[in-house]
Amino acid sequence: MKQTNVVLTEAVFYTLLVLHKPLHGYGIMQETSEMSNGRLKLSAGTLYGALSSLLDKGWIEELPIEKGSRKKEYKVTKLGKEIVKLELERLEELVDNGKRIIN
Template identity: 45%
Template sequence: MRHVEKQPDVTKTKPLTEPVVFILLSLADEPRHGYALMKDIEALSGGRVRLRTGTLYGALRRLLEEAWIERFQQSDTSREKQAYRLTSFGRKQLQLELDRMKQLTRAASSRLKTREV
């Protein structure tokens, strides 16, 4: 009998905070170190979200604990410039969050349309 993996219910997943979503999105395309993450998040959000160092590393600590991201040493950088990358579990969680957002957007759009009619 073939094992079929049950699809997680996106409505039951806990929404992620904005900094966490931006960190995961920033790490989705390539690994980055702390300051590069801050700059990329600022660019991603069009200058709206500027993460402070304390906020960024607090979020990174939580994500490391949850094993959504991992640290690794880039060969061309010093000890302090550890880079972070998304784990496959982290990528799955980001996908779940994006699905949740899509569902919310669809529901909101349909409500707005019915209101306009």
């Protein structure tokens, strides 16, 4: 699959970012909200959809469940990190062009 033209949704971008450390579902929601100063509140449905598709693509992985815990934890994979980097480059281009025209 050609990975260079991927445009991530905000939910996916933030999910990949916060998953640079292992988190469970609720943790992802909290971290995302914190990181965006309360602007982006992921809904359960959106997050579930995002996690399922990210697992499918191999951009994140499930960590083995720890004893005594029922909650699954997730972490970004090497491929996922690459994707975030590419997306960041795309966003930077977007911002640069925006600034150049507007200012």
